[in-house]
Amino acid sequence: MTQGKYATDYTTADQMVISAARQIKNTDTVYVGVGLPMQAGVLAKNFHAPGCTIIIENGIVRASLFPLPRATDTLGSQSYAEQLSGLFYVNCLAQAGYITTGFMGGGQIDRYGNVNDTAVGDYRNPIHRWPGSGGGNDVMSFCGRTIVILEQTKRRFLEKVDFNTCPGYFDGKPGRREEIGLRPNTGPVAVITDLATYTFENREMTLKSVHTGCGITLDQVKAELSWDVKVAKDLTDTEPPTVEEMRVYQEKIVAARVMPPGARPPGPPPGR
Amino acid sequence: MSNKVMTMKEAVSKNVKSGDLLFVGGAQHGSPNAAVHEIVRQRIDHLTLIALLSNTGILIGEGLVDTLLTGYYQLDEKRSYGLQRARAKGKYPVVKEYSHFGIAQALYAGYMGVPFMPTKSQIGSDMPKYNDNIKTITCPFTGTKTGVIRAVVPDVGILHVQRCDAEGNAQRWGTLGVDHEGINASKKIIITTEKIVDGDVIRRDPNRTIIPGFRVNAVVEQPFGAYPVHLAGCYNDGPNTFGAMQDEEAWENNLKDAVTGVKDWNEYLENLKKINGADFLEKLKIKNPAMSEPVITGI
Numbered sequence: 044m045t046q047g048k049y050a051t052d053y054t055t056a057d058q059m060v061i062s063a064a065r066q067i068k069n070t071d072t073v074y075v076g077v078g079l080p081m082q083a084g085v086l087a088k089n090f091h092a093p094g095c096t097i098i099i100e101n102g103i104v105r106a107s108l109f110p111l112p113r114a115t116d117t118l119g120s121q122s123y124a125e126q127l128s129g130l131f132y133v134n135c136l137a138q139a140g141y142i143t144t145g146f147m148g149g150g151q152i153d154r155y156g157n158v159n160d161t162a163v164g165d166y167r168n169p170i171h172r173w174p175g176s177g178g179g180n181d182v183m184s185f186c187g188r189t190i191v192i193l194e195q196t197k198r199r200f201l202e203k204v205d206f207n208t209c210p211g212y213f214d215g216k217p218g219r220r221e222e223i224g225l226r227p228n229t230g231p232v233a234v235i236t237d238l239a240t241y242t243f244e245n246r247e248m249t250l251k252s253v254h255t256g257c258g259i260t261l262d263q264v265k266a267e268l269s270w271d272v273k274v275a276k277d278l279t280d281t282e283p284p285t286v287e288e289m290r291v292y293q294e295k296i297v298a299a300r301v302m303p304p305g306a307r308p309p310g311p312p313p314g315r
Numbered sequence: 316m317s318n319k320v321m322t323m324k325e326a327v328s329k330n331v332k333s334g335d336l337l338f339v340g341g342a343q344h345g346s347p348n349a350a351v352h353e354i355v356r357q358r359i360d361h362l363t364l365i366a367l368l369s370n371t372g373i374l375i376g377e378g379l380v381d382t383l384l385t386g387y388y389q390l391d392e393k394r395s396y397g398l399q400r401a402r403a404k405g406k407y408p409v410v411k412e413y414s415h416f417g418i419a420q421a422l423y424a425g426y427m428g429v430p431f432m433p434t435k436s437q438i439g440s441d442m443p444k445y446n447d448n449i450k451t452i453t454c455p456f457t458g459t460k461t462g463v464i465r466a467v468v469p470d471v472g473i474l475h476v477q478r479c480d481a482e483g484n485a486q487r488w489g490t491l492g493v494d495h496e497g498i499n500a501s502k503k504i505i506i507t508t509e510k511i512v513d514g515d516v517i518r519r520d521p522n523r524t525i526i527p528g529f530r531v532n533a534v535v536e537q538p539f540g541a542y543p544v545h546l547a548g549c550y551n552d553g554p555n556t557f558g559a560m561q562d563e564e565a566w567e568n569n570l571k572d573a574v575t576g577v578k579d580w581n582e583y584l585e586n587l588k589k590i591n592g593a594d595f596l597e598k599l600k601i602k603n604p605a606m607s608e609p610v611i612t613g614i
Contacts, residue, residue: 100415101342101368101490116343116368117552118545121489122605129491130342130367131423134416138435161412166445177387180414181436210439223439224451224460 049282050289055237055257060086061284061292062254063146063192063235069094073144074137074182076100077115079192080146082296083235085111089295090288098142100178102129111299134178137185140226145186147179149193151204154248154270156211156231158183158191159204166206176208183209184225188232195236195267202270212246239264240281249273256283319534320481320511323579326533327353330503331471335359338422338469338501339366342492345546346370347475349537349580350507355379356574364408365467367418367493370544372397373574376566378406384448384467386415396561411446413437417464419493421448424466425500431463438462472501475540476525477548478516479508483531486523489547498526507535509549520610539584539596550599 053061063083067073069092075084084097088108097105101116104126112120121127136142150173151159160179164170183189193199211231213219221227233251234241238259240252250272253264265272284292321329331337331354341347346369354362355377364371365384372389374380376397390410392398401407413421416436424432438460443449448465474494476487485506487494498504504526511534517524543553560566577583588595 101344101492103490113552114343116490116545118547118601121344121547127488127490129419129495130415130493131419131496134419134436138416161441166441172391174387174389174391175385175412176414176417176437176440176442178415180440180442181416184414184436184438207439207441213439220439222460224462225435225439 048285049256050284050286053257053284053289055254055259057284057289057292058254058257058281059192059194059235059237060296061288062240062281063190064090065282066190066233066235067092067095067144067146071144072096072098072142073146074098074100074133074142074178074186076147076178076182078148080148081115082111082300083192084146085109086292086296090291096125098133098136100130100133100181102127102133104128104133111296130178134181134185137181140185140187142185143187145182145189147182147189147191147209149179149191149199149209151199151201152191152193152234152248153201153204153211154272155213155215155246156191156234156243156248157204157207157213158209158211159206160208161206163205180209183211183231185229187229189230190233190235191231192235195238195264197267197269200268212243215246217246238267242275244273244275247273249275250278251275252279252281255280319483319528319531321533321535323349323353323507323535323537324357326350326505326507326535327357327359330505330532331357331359333359334361335470336363336365336467338472338497339364339369339371340472340474340492340494340497341541341544342368342490342494344490344492344544345475345487345541346544347473347507347540348542348544349540350473350475350505350535352573352580352583355570365418365422365469365497367415372560373570375408376400376560377570378404380406380408383408383410384413384418384421385410386413386418396563396566400563400566411448412442413446413449413464414442417442417449419496420464421467422493422496422500424464425468426496427466429466431465434462434464436462437464467500469497469501471503471505472498473505473507474498474525475507475537475546477509477546478512479506479534480512480514480517480528481534482514482528483526483534484514484517484524484528485526485531486517486520487525488523491525495525499530504531505533505535506531507537507540509538509540509546511536519612521612522610537580540580542584542596542599548601548604550596550601553599
C-alpha cells in the first residue's frame, strides 16, 4: 500500500456507495434502481467503469455520462442518451438475458437473498409498508448478477423475509429459481451495506469483508444480523475509498444528491 | 373538419365515466396533470386506476378510486396524507400490486388483444398470492413453468404529448414509460398536447406517432399540461414535483389553487404567474435545446 493512497475522512455511508460501485465492471450493462443503486452506477461510470452501459427502467439506455438524477427520470438523464424507449423495452432486454448486472435497494433481505420491498408483518395488516416492487422484482428476476445495497440493521437482515417481493434463492436449496421458471445463472451475487460486504456461497449470504476502516468490527456486523451468518474463509477488511475515488464521489454524487421526497429514507424501518 | 378538438372540460366529461378503468400515462415524465385535475374537478368516481409513477395521488386522496393497479406507490398510510384522507372518506382503494414490468405486460396484452402475457417476472414472489391477475401455468410447448399476467384493457386512456394534429395523430418523445402500451390498449383515448400542429408536421416524421388519429376521441391543446413534471424538449420540473401535499392544509390549498378555485388549468397557470412572477413558466422552459438531424422521408 502506498502512503496516502486511501482516504482517511469518510463515513460508512460513503464506503457503502463506493464498495457498491466497485462491483460494476467496465464491460457491464447495468440496470440501476432509484437511490443508492443509481449513485453507485453514476460513480462507477464516472470513475473506473466509463465503458459500462447504464439502463434506467423508464426506457433510458446510456453509454454516455449523465448527471445524478433526482430520482431516475430527469431531462438530464434523458438528454443525449444513446436510446430512449419505454419500460417494456428495457425489461425485455433484461428478461431475454441481455443485462449482465442488476443493482437494487431493499427494505429487508434474508439469509438466501430474498428481498422484501412490500410489507413488514402481515400483508393485509402491515406494521410497516414500503412502496412495493417497482422495478425491484424485475431486476432480481432477470439480471445475470444482482447486487443489493442497503443499510444493515437486525430488523432488515432476517432469517426469512416477511414478504418475498424479489426472490433470491428462496430456501437456499439448489435449482429453486429454475424450478419456478427463472433463467439459470441469475440471482443475487453480492450485498453491500454500511457495515460490510457479502457474497453468496452455495446460495447463502456469506460475510466477505468488514468496513474496519470506518471502525466497524466483526461483532458489530454480527449484532446487526438476525441469524448466525456464514463467514467466508478469506474474510478481509473492506478496501477503503481511495483518495481519487473520494474526490469523484464528492464531486459527482454528494454534490448532486437530492433526496427525492417519498423515497426510502436511510436508517432502520419502524419497529416490528 | 375534425370535431375532436375540444376543451379539457368537454374531453373529460364526454369520455371519462364513473366506474371506468382509467389509464394515466406519463411515468415520471410528461404526466397529464391538467387532465387528472379536470377529473377531480368533475368528481368522476368509482374509478379503477392503472398508472405507473404518474401523479395520480390526488384522485386517490379525493376518494375517486375504488381499485388501484400499481407497481410502486407510497402505501404507508402513516406517511401518506392522501391515503389517510381516502380512509377518512371510506374510500381506501383496493390495491393490486405488480412489478413495473407486470403493469407494462398487462397493458401490452391489452394492446395486443390477447387475454394474457407469459412472463418471468413476479413468479415465485409473494405478489401472486394477493393479486389474482398473476398466475403460473405450464408452457404448452416446453412443459416448463411460466408466469402469466392477465390483460388490462382500460375503458379510457389519457396521454400528454408534445404535439398532435387536429385529427388526433399524436407524437411523443423522450422516455415513454408505459405510454405506448397503455394508450394503445385503451378503448377511448384523450390526447392532451402542448401544441396542436398542422397534419403536415406529423406526416413529415410519421415514425414518431405514438397513436394514430382514428383511435383518438378527443384532442385538447394544453400548454404546460404536465406541470409540474418535466416534458422532453419543452420544460423542466416545477417546484414540489413529488411529495407535496402531506398534510390537510397543503392538500386543501392545492385543491383550491388547482381545482376548485379555478375554472380550468389555464387559470391555474395564470395564477401561478401572478404569485411567482410573470416569467415563472418561461423560466421552466429548456435552455439548451438539442436539435436532431432532420429525418428525411419523401419520394
